[in-house]
Amino acid sequence: MAEPEVTIFADAAALARAAASRWLALAETAVAARGRFSVALSGGSTPRALFELLGQPPFAAALWAQTHVFWSDERLVPPDDPGSNYRQAQDLLLSRAPLPAANVHRVHGELDPQAAAEAYTKQLHAFAAGRGWPRFDLVLLGLGSDGHTASLFPGEPDPAEQRVPVLAVTADYQDRPARRVTFTPLLINAARHVLFLVSGADKANALAATLRGPHDPARYPAQRIRPVDGALTWFVDQAAARRL
């Protein structure tokens, strides 16, 4: 794996602008090369500013007809639930960008964990034209203050993470919905570009431990993200980077 790119921005707004520009550049490259751009969105609060930017000019005209949106993880709640990562993206971006409905590939959070994971695996398989799972052009990820990413939480990894593209997760997690579906490192590491967006002083310890600490992927799941033949980029703000 090539060395990760780590870029530090003055604040969350500058980080979001840079992420929107990187999204556009990757979309243009992907559409020129393959006629479509496949992106997996992360959840949580950090990507909100990015979604808002992408829903406005000049990004609003950004190749949306050729863009396919998935989610790198999702809480197992109905799509209109305030905790739904799909609903957040729908409210801030998808309702404003002219994306064909068929290009929005949400996790069916209204299902039980195993059924939701199986259904999402089938969606990924279909998108990859029956060849296993897609090689995403871009996977967006966040970092929790405990070091988790997507819905890969600290603790001994499930061996299935290296065998299947999607897993159902029912681990308890702080104050957020616990039942989830997540991309696994197997799927994420197949991507052409993985972009972490990390903002805020509360992430400083987890970011420093992940990037500069000992290799401990059980404790720091984001260390499991090592693209096989793709780029790994960290866009962080100064507050999150203060212990780097």
Ligand code: 6PG
């Ligand atoms: C989720 C996210 C999760 C998130 C981190 C960071 O569903 O909650 O996918 O992995 O990216 O928890 O969340 P914040 O951006 O809110 O700090």
